[in-house]
Amino acid sequence: MQSNFKGKHFISLQDWAKDEIDTLLEVSMEMKRNFAMGVPTPHLLYKTIFLMFFEQSTRTRNSMEAGIAQLGGHGTFLDTSTTQIAHGEVAKDTAVILSRYGHGIACRNCGWGVGNSYIREIEKWSTVPVMNLQCDLYHPMQGIADLMTMREKTGDLRGTRVSIIWAYATSHKKPISVPLTQVLLFPRYGLDVTLAYPEGYDLPVWAVEQAGANAGLHGGKVKITHNMEEAYRDAQFVIPKNWGSWVTDQSDEVNDELLESNKGWKCTEEMIKLADKDVMYMHALPADRNNEVDDSVIDGPRSIVYDEAENRLHTAKAVMTLTMGGK
Amino acid sequence: MQSNFKGKHFISLQDWAKDEIDTLLEVSMEMKRNFAMGVPTPHLLYKTIFLMFFEQSTRTRNSMEAGIAQLGGHGTFLDTSTTQIAHGEVAKDTAVILSRYGHGIACRNCGWGVGNSYIREIEKWSTVPVMNLQCDLYHPMQGIADLMTMREKTGDLRGTRVSIIWAYATSHKKPISVPLTQVLLFPRYGLDVTLAYPEGYDLPVWAVEQAGANAGLHGGKVKITHNMEEAYRDAQFVIPKNWGSWVTDQSDEVNDELLESNKGWKCTEEMIKLADKDVMYMHALPADRNNEVDDSVIDGPRSIVYDEAENRLHTAKAVMTLTMGGK
Amino acid sequence: MQSNFKGKHFISLQDWAKDEIDTLLEVSMEMKRNFAMGVPTPHLLYKTIFLMFFEQSTRTRNSMEAGIAQLGGHGTFLDTSTTQIAHGEVAKDTAVILSRYGHGIACRNCGWGVGNSYIREIEKWSTVPVMNLQCDLYHPMQGIADLMTMREKTGDLRGTRVSIIWAYATSHKKPISVPLTQVLLFPRYGLDVTLAYPEGYDLPVWAVEQAGANAGLHGGKVKITHNMEEAYRDAQFVIPKNWGSWVTDQSDEVNDELLESNKGWKCTEEMIKLADKDVMYMHALPADRNNEVDDSVIDGPRSIVYDEAENRLHTAKAVMTLTMGGK
Structure with missing residues (x-):
């Protein structure tokens, strides 16, 4: 130590x-x-x-x-x-x-x-x-709290399937810092990480490369997909959250056209049903309710947002x- | 206990x-x-x-x-x-x-x-x-402080005459929470309460009924009047303070016509002279000076606003x- | 004591x-x-x-x-x-x-x-x-900190040459409280004080008189000049800082004409070279960089602004x- x-x-x-x-x-x-x-x-x-x-x-x-x-x-x-x-x-x-x-x-x-x-x-x-x-x-304060919460809920994190999923929101153009921190950190604890987002919401290349290197060193996995359902399927933890398209568009403007074409990226009861039967729903809060997530999910039995x-x-x-x- | x-x-x-x-x-x-x-x-x-x-x-x-x-x-x-x-x-x-x-x-x-x-x-x-x-x-924080102050000044509160009196003010439409709290609380300590206000500034019916019930249970009295002078006469404590006509008019607007027609509801030296010779003047502060009260009263010998x-x-x-x- | x-x-x-x-x-x-x-x-x-x-x-x-x-x-x-x-x-x-x-x-x-x-x-x-x-x-909080800093740097303050010098700044019309406090305080510790400013930026007459009286009582000196170079020459401490022309012009407006005609009142490397070889530069912060003072001075080896x-x-x-x- x-x-x-x-x-x-x-x-x-x-x-x-x-x-x-x-x-x-x-x-x-x-x-x-x-x-x-x-x-x-x-x-x-x-x-x-x-x-x-x-x-x-x-x-x-x-x-x-x-x-x-x-x-x-x-x-x-x-x-x-x-x-x-x-x-x-x-x-x-x-x-x-x-x-x-x-x-x-x-x-x-x-x-x-x-x-x-x-x-x-x-x-x-x-x-x-x-x-x-x-x-x-x-x-990093959010990342370490998320890791602690997952460990409290599952014990050994190795091989645990977690999906970091982009979600639709209208409130403002949110930073990429939460998903970026998670995708770098979780593979170091042997987690099997799926990063899912619509095309145009890529994280920086260097971050994805570093995440892969972290996985290689510590036994975790990192996979990227643009298929939302794939990300929910069999996941043990899902973390659906909005972030802005900062990498390609560095203005403060929410990129309306791109954003509006991805309104379907929402955490609904149907998506939760695709996941592991004991799946846990996480969010850094405040959530953009009814855009990022249905009330029935965030207020439901699979939600651990308050523990987080x-x-x-x-x-x-x-x-x-x-x-x-x-x- | x-x-x-x-x-x-x-x-x-x-x-x-x-x-x-x-x-x-x-x-x-x-x-x-x-x-x-x-x-x-x-x-x-x-x-x-x-x-x-x-x-x-x-x-x-x-x-x-x-x-x-x-x-x-x-x-x-x-x-x-x-x-x-x-x-x-x-x-x-x-x-x-x-x-x-x-x-x-x-x-x-x-x-x-x-x-x-x-x-x-x-x-x-x-x-x-x-x-x-x-x-x-x-x-309630104001109510309990007021009760404590009155008890410090008089000892046993039973039968003590206190008048809660509406007063003219221009600053903004003030909540009814202070008089409502006082009229509910004081009868529980056996006080003889007079609630005085111009017509149109009624407190909610349920509150007045509850105040009466409290008086019945604990030996206090509650009387309502629309005559300001009557409220000052022989009072041992006077608490002249503005509140808005929320019960009938739930807008944020100060109801100008009604308000302006009651400019005379002010705590002056003349009013204080109607009261008990040892009367004490109270106010939750900040007072709307020269509207609710004359400086000579709030800064004078009968004022206990700082102790309150x-x-x-x-x-x-x-x-x-x-x-x-x-x- | x-x-x-x-x-x-x-x-x-x-x-x-x-x-x-x-x-x-x-x-x-x-x-x-x-x-x-x-x-x-x-x-x-x-x-x-x-x-x-x-x-x-x-x-x-x-x-x-x-x-x-x-x-x-x-x-x-x-x-x-x-x-x-x-x-x-x-x-x-x-x-x-x-x-x-x-x-x-x-x-x-x-x-x-x-x-x-x-x-x-x-x-x-x-x-x-x-x-x-x-x-x-x-x-006074600034004045006592300045005095402490000078004493830490030189030990006995008696006879130490300090120059309080007006400087050009554009940010806003700054109070006279810092130089006024210094010119009153420093002579009480036997310092040899030079107060330098362009005409029109006088401190109040009563303050200058009091400063002189303080010098007389405690062995310090107070000299006023409108020549910037004279103030820097041989000084052991220099405190160049802007203040407004409050005494003659009590508006909040920066007096543009008077101010702009004094743009040359800036603490530069050249000015520092006129001073004692061990001169120390002080400023209450925040400095109006590149107006009051060159970066090379405030960030240089003669600056003690962070200790101050x-x-x-x-x-x-x-x-x-x-x-x-x-x-």
Whole structure:
């Protein structure tokens, strides 16, 4: 077991070795047990983290802000409307000064072609651990919570069939960071991953190649299909979720024609019936109800979305404790 | 004395038995004494509560956020501009997930015909105590602070004459939740309540009936009048405050004609002279100065508005400690 | 040494005796050493302070909010968009009620002709210490951090040559509070102060007179010049920073003609070469890069802006601990 996490950044799980992720999962489970028992965990007593949000958030903010408070510390919520951040203040200044003032920096910045660069610039100048709360490419906090949830439900993940499936939504052009993180991470735990989407919604080539390499190294599989039914068939976990066509069209516009021609990509009762009889439905939330998924599925017996959402708290506390506390 | 408060919701004081409210008042007094002496009260150490606000607030937010911090815990301030709450996220999702992340949920939502339903929906799905920070119908945090203040000033409340009086204001169409809460609560403590307002500003029939029933059970009295002077005459406490004509006109519009014809409903020195010589003037604040009340009254010797406001802190801490802590 | 700070307001350093400021600097250094060593400093355990901001802020907010958390307490961030403060609530009500709810009140209000009056009105009614986080006239948190930084760099400050120099900027009409605070404070520590600005950017006459009186009492010097090069020549510290022409023109408008005719007032490499070979460049941040200062200067070897910024944390913690804690 790896024990030297202090100061480690958490930008992409790809930067974390598998035994480091193993430890992170173990600590997350321990956090969860202690929370369930009401055992205090003041591991970061009087320590402070800055939570910078360039976009709105419910789960991510609350899991971090409640999480650090339950660890005995404090998170300062900084949105771009009430600070000088993102109004001309250069990332270097922000990174150096927040490093001097506290013990960690966490940031959500999903701007396409901007978010990850911003966080990497913060990482470059920070002297405290930097945590990615979702950027245009990665959402490691969601990825680790998803992995934890699947392990809780099935035990050994090797050979488990999971399908990451594009779904129709109208709300806004969503980042590719959730499916990209999942397709990179799951093969490292030996999962049999199917990535399904309509043509035009490809993930970046480098990511698919890296996913394949991860599968080769760790015994998982990665398959791509444009056939939705194939993706549902016999799956043990399905994760239907919208993402935008950023790779070919980098505008903020939802690409209406392409999008509207794929209205059929919806998680319905019929699709669920194609899957394994014990299939579990997952979603990072908030779901675009009645577009991405029928209410009867997300509110039904196969849905584990609330267990998945809860694990955001325990994994966030584990990440903070390992990187900001530690020996 | 009732000692099993853990997990109890605090939506309307009508849901709390009288001996439960007695305990709440005792705990509030104890909180106040400890605060005055500087004795720490870390009863909710490392515990977290979510504070959701659909409307702006000063006293309510600060009493809750400072209160939980003084109890050793943390309140996350969630306003609707910086979260996904109230932007398509269903109440069930909010309730279940916030329940999983922390130890309490508090909410202000004053939308007419919407607020109480929203909080009851949160209550339905929450597994942690839900606290009403004001809705379209109830403001129990204000009600209990008012009761505490009156008891501090007079000792035994039985037979004490209190007048809840409508007042003219131009700022916005205010909820009926403050007078409605008071008229339900005060008769349970044996108070002799006069409710005075111009025709057209009736409270809902069910509330007036319930107030009468409460009076019958507990020895109080409830009288309604449309004569302002009658309400001031010989009163020991006066609570002149504006509310909107929601019952007949459910639009957000201030009903100008009706409102303007009642400009004379103002708490002036002359009105105060009609009252008991030791009368005390109360207001939940912020007051619409020079419309609801003359400066010389609210800033004068009969005003106890700051003592009333302060008790919001101690009662909030008592509610949180009893419902979120406990055995 | 003075030990009776409890309840003392921190509006202007001019209100603090020199031995009080000495103690403040000593406590700031102790805070910094403990922070560096990871020694906990829960001096304000479970205590609360309200942080009212009428303008955006990064350093000030974060140094206060992280600072109070590191002291074991909690700061409630109140901006004017999410509270009733500044929307008709009178300062007296705010001051009395926040005093009743917590242990300190801090406020930034830079409105010209308004800010200091507002904070003095808060001070008048508050029963807890009031801290000025920058007003139209003073920025004592910045002043004390600057003094601490210079002392760390040079040891004994007596006779040290510091130049406070106006600089061109386009961002907005900036307050005079930083240079005004510096020109009042530095002579009290025996510094040899040069204040340089183009004609039309005078500080108020009373402030210059007070600065001279401070120099006379404590052995410092104050000289005014309108020659930029003279101010840089042989200086050991230079603090080039923009401020608006508030004294003659009290509108919010940047006075374009006067401003544009002074574009040459910029801190360049050439100017730095005129100064002492070990000169140090300071700025309160955020700098208006390429207008106030060349990147090569602010990012270069003579710049100590991050050390200066960091000291905002330690001095803020010292001010809070002395005034809110104490015997």
